[in-house]
Amino acid sequence: MSRTASIKxxxxxxxxxxGTVSNVLNYPxxxxxxxxxxxxxxxxxxxxxxxxxxxxxxAGQSRTIGLIVLDVGNPxxxxxxxxxxxxxxxxxxAVLLGDSGHNAERESHYIDLFQEQRVQGLxxxxxxxxxxxxxxxxxxxxxxxxxxxxADESRFSSVSVDDDAGGYLAxxxxxxxxxxxxxxxxxxxxxxxxxDRLEGARRxxxxxxxxxxxxxEAAGQSVLAGRTVGNSxxxxxxxxxxxxIFCANDLLALGVMQSLTMMHTVRxxxxxxxxxxxxxxxxxxxxxxxxxxxxxxEALGRTAIELLVEENNGNVGEHKHRSVVFTPxxxxxxxxxxx
Amino acid sequence: MSRTASIKxxxxxxxxxxGTVSNVLNYPxxxxxxxxxxxxxxxxxxxxxxxxxxxxxxAGQSRTIGLIVLDVGNPxxxxxxxxxxxxxxxxxxAVLLGDSGHNAERESHYIDLFQEQRVQGLxxxxxxxxxxxxxxxxxxxxxxxxxxxxADESRFSSVSVDDDAGGYLAxxxxxxxxxxxxxxxxxxxxxxxxxDRLEGARRxxxxxxxxxxxxxEAAGQSVLAGRTVGNSxxxxxxxxxxxxIFCANDLLALGVMQSLTMMHTVRxxxxxxxxxxxxxxxxxxxxxxxxxxxxxxEALGRTAIELLVEENNGNVGEHKHRSVVFTPxxxxxxxxxxx
DNA sequence: TCCATTCTTTGAATCGTTTCATTGTTACGA
DNA sequence: TCGTAACAATGAAACGATTCAAAGAATGGA
Numbered sequence: 001m002s003r004t005a006s007i008k009x010x011x012x013x014x015x016x017x018x019g020t021v022s023n024v025l026n027y028p029x030x031x032x033x034x035x036x037x038x039x040x041x042x043x044x045x046x047x048x049x050x051x052x053x054x055x056x057x058x059a060g061q062s063r064t065i066g067l068i069v070l071d072v073g074n075p076x077x078x079x080x081x082x083x084x085x086x087x088x089x090x091x092x093x094a095v096l097l098g099d100s101g102h103n104a105e106r107e108s109h110y111i112d113l114f115q116e117q118r119v120q121g122l123x124x125x126x127x128x129x130x131x132x133x134x135x136x137x138x139x140x141x142x143x144x145x146x147x148x149x150x151a152d153e154s155r156f157s158s159v160s161v162d163d164d165a166g167g168y169l170a171x172x173x174x175x176x177x178x179x180x181x182x183x184x185x186x187x188x189x190x191x192x193x194x195x196d197r198l199e200g201a202r203r204x205x206x207x208x209x210x211x212x213x214x215x216x217e218a219a220g221q222s223v224l225a226g227r228t229v230g231n232s233x234x235x236x237x238x239x240x241x242x243x244x245i246f247c248a249n250d251l252l253a254l255g256v257m258q259s260l261t262m263m264h265t266v267r268x269x270x271x272x273x274x275x276x277x278x279x280x281x282x283x284x285x286x287x288x289x290x291x292x293x294x295x296x297x298e299a300l301g302r303t304a305i306e307l308l309v310e311e312n313n314g315n316v317g318e319h320k321h322r323s324v325v326f327t328p329x330x331x332x333x334x335x336x337x338x339x
Numbered sequence: 340m341s342r343t344a345s346i347k348x349x350x351x352x353x354x355x356x357x358g359t360v361s362n363v364l365n366y367p368x369x370x371x372x373x374x375x376x377x378x379x380x381x382x383x384x385x386x387x388x389x390x391x392x393x394x395x396x397x398a399g400q401s402r403t404i405g406l407i408v409l410d411v412g413n414p415x416x417x418x419x420x421x422x423x424x425x426x427x428x429x430x431x432x433a434v435l436l437g438d439s440g441h442n443a444e445r446e447s448h449y450i451d452l453f454q455e456q457r458v459q460g461l462x463x464x465x466x467x468x469x470x471x472x473x474x475x476x477x478x479x480x481x482x483x484x485x486x487x488x489x490a491d492e493s494r495f496s497s498v499s500v501d502d503d504a505g506g507y508l509a510x511x512x513x514x515x516x517x518x519x520x521x522x523x524x525x526x527x528x529x530x531x532x533x534x535d536r537l538e539g540a541r542r543x544x545x546x547x548x549x550x551x552x553x554x555x556e557a558a559g560q561s562v563l564a565g566r567t568v569g570n571s572x573x574x575x576x577x578x579x580x581x582x583x584i585f586c587a588n589d590l591l592a593l594g595v596m597q598s599l600t601m602m603h604t605v606r607x608x609x610x611x612x613x614x615x616x617x618x619x620x621x622x623x624x625x626x627x628x629x630x631x632x633x634x635x636x637e638a639l640g641r642t643a644i645e646l647l648v649e650e651n652n653g654n655v656g657e658h659k660h661r662s663v664v665f666t667p668x669x670x671x672x673x674x675x676x677x678x
Numbered sequence: 679t680c681c682a683t684t685c686t687t688t689g690a691a692t693c694g695t696t697t698c699a700t701t702g703t704t705a706c707g708a
Numbered sequence: 709t710c711g712t713a714a715c716a717a718t719g720a721a722a723c724g725a726t727t728c729a730a731a732g733a734a735t736g737g738a
Contacts, residue, residue, distance in 0.1 A: 004479050006694055017718045022696055032716060047479060052455040053401070054694035056392040057723050060342075072420065078412035081438070094452050097411075097436045099420065113433050116391040118343075140343050140386060223624035258626050264603065282621065285562035287597050345724055356688045361726055371686060393724035396693050 014042035066114035083301030104128030143311035167200025179244030186248035226255020405453035422640030443467030482650035506539025518583030525587035565594020
């Protein structure tokens with residue numbers, strides 16, 4: 001029946017000028033106690049809620065930050081989203097979340113949307129070939145921070161995790177507990193995360209003269225792909241089995257674990273130690289709790305927002321981008337060290 | 340260096356009036372081919388992007404829909420979000436996603452935010468005691484559709500899944516394959532979803548005279564809670580074991596499966612058949628692929644948007660809310676029927 | 679050629695805020 | 709009592725789009 005109340009209605013109802021109402025909302029100190037009470041009462045009476053579009057139009061910028069992730073269902077990103085939201089809230093901003101679902105079209109759609117919304121900035125894990133587009137955005141005053149992807153520092157800030165270090169950490173752990181015949185199980189090496197993790201593992205193995213590293217390519221990133229690799233290992237019999245296995249992610253590791261334990265021919269960790277990557281929720285509740293490499297996702301989200309704020313404080317032309325690289329962390333469980 | 344171009348800049352650059360530029364964007368048919376080309380060229384030259392705040396201010400309503408879920412990481416909601424986004428895109432709207440994380444404060448924060456944004460409507464899986472608040476919202480022209488929660492039809496539309504039917508379906512399946520001594524494993528019965536699933540199972544069991552249903556209360560909804568229950572079953576030995584187990588969710592079922600298969604004393608499905616609920620990704624890749632009850636999440640998200648559109652088309656005062664209840668679906672795998 | 683009709687284009691008004699120069703009020707010391 | 713400073717309140721202008729009545733241009737028939 002009645003449209004929502006505007007600041008003008010509030011002003012009339014309270015018997016003050018619109019500017020005064022605005023001051024009550026934005027600079028309460030400039031207003032006398034008496035008027036403030038009256039205005040707040042009027043706001044309550046009318047159920048007034050600020051129209052953000054009008055505020056934003058006048059202010060020239062919104063209080064929202066766009067965040068585009070590859071897959072909200074992925075625990076890695078879920079955690080990044082949470083921490084980004086919390087960090088943004090601290091600086092009075094809200095996060096608009098877009099899920100590209102690894103789809104360049106959806107990604108592009110969200111970039112359009114966020115640009116129309118005049119977001120303060122954009123955090124993005126890019127799918128498609130959008131770097132040039134993001135370059136344009138930056139020139140038009142929308143700073144961008146890349147998430148989980150390193151970038152040319154002359155153009156963008158970024159936050160990422162050092163996959164090479166993670167790979168090193170995993171392999172080093174296997175070596176430290178005395179294993180020497182290691183195997184790496186990983187998806188297509190074209191995925192740079194997988195390649196980097198392998199590289200790190202190689203580095204660790206190279207440090208121990210008598211250690212060897214065998215590479216077992218998996219068909220994908222799934223439990224089933226891991227099981228396939230695991231089955232081929234079981235068929236080798238005792239002699240051919242590696243004594244330490246590093247899987248490029250936890251799903252693969254769980255698949256391998258299923259195969260190895262199913263026939264009760266192989267004991268974990270006695271016959272072979274197993275370590276995964278990502279430390280997903282399931283890792284701790286596997287048949288044999290899985291050692292893994294944990295990524296500092298909370299720090300990623302928080303830092304991404306901080307870098308964005310930094311960019312916003314500088315002037316557009318300035319070259320002051322930063323690439324922050326986090327180091328992952330080893331989580332030891334019974335799949336490598338008997339509890 | 341230069342602020343982003345406005346429609347005025349485009350008009351100047353193209354040598355036309357602002358109204359004409361607006362027409363090119365919104366009613367291309369009203370504009371001659373020649374001018375249209377010139378304007379589009381100018382838009383391209385200046386990299387003009389529509390300022391949504393201004394459009395929205397004038398239009399009085401935004402083209403966004405607010406969606407507040409309990410946990411984006413939960414596959415159930417992830418899927419609802421996806422389908423809602425797709426359905427919204429069809430009607431030219433975008434979805435603003437908020438994750439309350441089962442936290443009433445965050446939920447309230449998002450309601451505020453979305454109200455300031457003047458969203459077209461709100462889809463929400465409520466955490467806190469927000470029904471009265473949502474009532475207010477509706478009166479102020481923001482229609483609300485409840486997701487995964489039935490509501491008084493005189494006040495709200497809602498979409499949900501019939502948990503009683505799901506429970507019936509699961510138990511009925513166990514009975515259909517000849518099992519008679521059934522057990523229900525479920526978290527706190529205070530959660531209405533759990534209680535309803537149990538109720539449905541009871542209904543199915545009551546239909547078969549010689550069938551019995553034992554209730555095993557689990558400490559939570561996790562794999563570990565399931566394992567605890569599973570271990571207690573293993574200790575019973577062959578005689579006391581139920582020949583059919585229905586778990587109120589897949590995580591519990593996976594935990595039970597781990598316990599039962601670990602010692603190789605119990606064969607699934609020969610000695611006992613096992614069925615879960617939710618059909619999460621892991622169900623298919625369990626050691627023994629898990630039968631489960633699948634919820635029509637895509638339909639939920641899509642329908643929620645449709646109901647919202649319905650509400651928007653009616654007038655505010657009108658009572659035309661609908662509660663749509665979906666029926667879940669049985670997915671049979673090797674944990675109940677030997678492949 | 680002229681008039682009527684249809685098609686294009688124009689530009690001022692509007693949406694609901696914030697901003698800020700200006701005006702009004704109060705308090706206090708001289 | 710007056711002048712001055714500090715404090716409060718005012719209200720018009722601006723943000724950038726859309727809308728729409730009105731003016732202008734083009735077309736075609738007589």
